[in-house]
Amino acid sequence: MTAAHRDTIFALSSGRGRAGVAVIRLSGAGAGAVVDALAAPRPAARRVSLRTIVRPGSGEPLDRGLVLWLPGPESFTGEDMAEFHVHGGPAVISGVLGAIGEVGGMRPAEAGEFTRRAFENGRLDLTEVEGIADMIDAETEAQRRQALRQMEGALGTLYDRWRADLVAMMAELEAVIDFPDEGDVPAELAAGIGRRAADLADEMRAHMDDGRRGERLRDGIQVVIAGRPNVGKSSLLNQLARRDAAIVAERAGTTRDVIEVHLDLAGYPVILVDTAGLREETGDEIEREGMARTRNRLDTADLVVWVTSAPDMEEGSDGALSDAPVDSETLWVVNKSDLAEDLSALLKSCPGMTRAIPISALTGAGLDGLIAELARRAQALAGEGEHVVMTRARHRAALGECLEHLDRVVSGTISEPELVAEDLRRAAHALGRIVGRVDVEDLLDAIFREFCIGK
Ligand SMILES: Nc1nc2c(ncn2[C@@H]2O[C@H](COP(=O)(O)OP(=O)(O)OP(=O)(O)O)[C@@H](O)[C@H]2O)c(=O)[nH]1
Numbered sequence: 001m002t003a004a005h006r007d008t009i010f011a012l013s014s015g016r017g018r019a020g021v022a023v024i025r026l027s028g029a030g031a032g033a034v035v036d037a038l039a040a041p042r043p044a045a046r047r048v049s050l051r052t053i054v055r056p057g058s059g060e061p062l063d064r065g066l067v068l069w070l071p072g073p074e075s076f077t078g079e080d081m082a083e084f085h086v087h088g089g090p091a092v093i094s095g096v097l098g099a100i101g102e103v104g105g106m107r108p109a110e111a112g113e114f115t116r117r118a119f120e121n122g123r124l125d126l127t128e129v130e131g132i133a134d135m136i137d138a139e140t141e142a143q144r145r146q147a148l149r150q151m152e153g154a155l156g157t158l159y160d161r162w163r164a165d166l167v168a169m170m171a172e173l174e175a176v177i178d179f180p181d182e183g184d185v186p187a188e189l190a191a192g193i194g195r196r197a198a199d200l201a202d203e204m205r206a207h208m209d210d211g212r213r214g215e216r217l218r219d220g221i222q223v224v225i226a227g228r229p230n231v232g233k234s235s236l237l238n239q240l241a242r243r244d245a246a247i248v249a250e251r252a253g254t255t256r257d258v259i260e261v262h263l264d265l266a267g268y269p270v271i272l273v274d275t276a277g278l279r280e281e282t283g284d285e286i287e288r289e290g291m292a293r294t295r296n297r298l299d300t301a302d303l304v305v306w307v308t309s310a311p312d313m314e315e316g317s318d319g320a321l322s323d324a325p326v327d328s329e330t331l332w333v334v335n336k337s338d339l340a341e342d343l344s345a346l347l348k349s350c351p352g353m354t355r356a357i358p359i360s361a362l363t364g365a366g367l368d369g370l371i372a373e374l375a376r377r378a379q380a381l382a383g384e385g386e387h388v389v390m391t392r393a394r395h396r397a398a399l400g401e402c403l404e405h406l407d408r409v410v411s412g413t414i415s416e417p418e419l420v421a422e423d424l425r426r427a428a429h430a431l432g433r434i435v436g437r438v439d440v441e442d443l444l445d446a447i448f449r450e451f452c453i454g455k
């Protein structure tokens with residue numbers, strides 16, 4: 001586990017392909033020897049130095065670049081580290097990687113291995129590790145902000161504080177358990193622990209009752225476009241995506257497969273989903289399958305955009321179906337406003353449609369307003385508040401387990417302190433799993449697999 005007796009690992013940490021600069025990183029006890037062999041003299045610690053980088057055996061120059069010597073334990077991994085910033089061409093990179101490999105005791109890093117060493121050396125907790133993974137994957141501003149908060153330890157700090165509370169309660173109880181002859185558990189102590197457990201449980205519930213904002217922001221907000229056939233759903237998707245992602249045709253029942261495009265809406269990641277139009281009857285087997293897929297997506301949607309069209313409304317249908325999953329949260333859109341004779345009269349004539357947004361996917365009319373409303377909804381669904389939020393299902397599951405034990409402490413009778421202590425211990429253990437303070441070997445592979453090589 002410690003740096004001393006492990007391999008020294010190396011990898012290209014910047015992206016593949018031609019680039020101005022490529023960064024090659026090393027970590028482990030042999031990092032200093034590599035710097036000596038390829039880029040002598042070894043630069044002062046944590047100072048950027050320009051060096052000619054050579055092949056160790058022959059002394060053949062490979063490139064001229066910046067070299068950093070980052071001795072542990074004050075490094076990212078906690079081990080001795082070095083970085084070579086070389087020109088980002090394939091031959092330079094393979095030349096330098098090959099030269100490093102010639103030094104004894106070196107091996108290419110596995111995916112996520114640098115970060116794993118940082119975790120194993122106590123430089124990061126697991127939520128911070130996840131924050132780094134999210135930072136690398138962040139595609140929008142809001143995702144980046146959330147990842148940064150987690151990477152800097154906001155979530156880990158909160159869970160550590162809760163865990164410390166539980167441990168303190170355990171310690172008080174242990175004292176009673178260790179000296180059972182001194183009579184029953186003092187009523188005062190029992191009441192105190194019950195009250196503190198109840199307060200902690202309340203705080204955890206409030207934290208968990210976050211509308212899945214953090215997970216949504218991380219995974220993307222599922223916005224499903226649905227409605228009757230031919231109202232212009234695919235046309236709308238194409239307009240919002242600014243490309244012809246979906247086939248548009250005059251024939252009703254054009255879309256069968258679910259089509260997804262990823263959008264950045266005011267910093268929020270939105271997965272926009274186009275679906276097959278829904279109608280009561282169809283003889284077409286493929287269309288029926290398409291409609292089944294639509295209903296599946298509607299079940300898991302974060303937001304439903306229900307599209308109807310001005311001509312459909314003029315015909316007397318408000319666009320909804322008897323079993324359509326439309327509710328107060330549904331965003332109503334009236335498309336083909338360009339075909340309406342009197343749009344405002346039409347909207348007024350349909351009760352319940354007064355808040356609908358009229359657009360034309362053909363002319364682009366009303367789209368700005370729709371985009372603004374979508375962005376507003378995205379923020380409501382996934383926006384960051386003042387509180388730090390969990391970002392993964394595994395956080396939620398572990399907190400749920402923690403609460404189960406805590407609730408037993410709250411409702412339980414303190415006359416059996418051993419049982420209460422056991423519940424407190426299990427509650428603390430569940431929290432410990434989130435931050436990686438307890439044995440989490442089974443979890444680690446899953447978490448570090450998310451990383452790329454060189455991180
Ligand atoms: N005039 C007008 N025509 C539109 C508008 N939006 C779409 N259309 C036309 O309406 C027809 C159907 O459009 P689609 O986008 O394929 O409609 P859809 O809802 O995806 O249809 P299905 O996939 O078959 O359910 C096409 O001929 C489009 O060109 C609009 O705003 N105004």
Ligand SMILES: [K+]
Pocket residue numbers: 229230248249250251252253254255
């Ligand atoms: K169509």
Ligand SMILES: [Mg+2]
Pocket residue numbers: 233234235246247248254255275276277
């Ligand atoms: Mg379509």
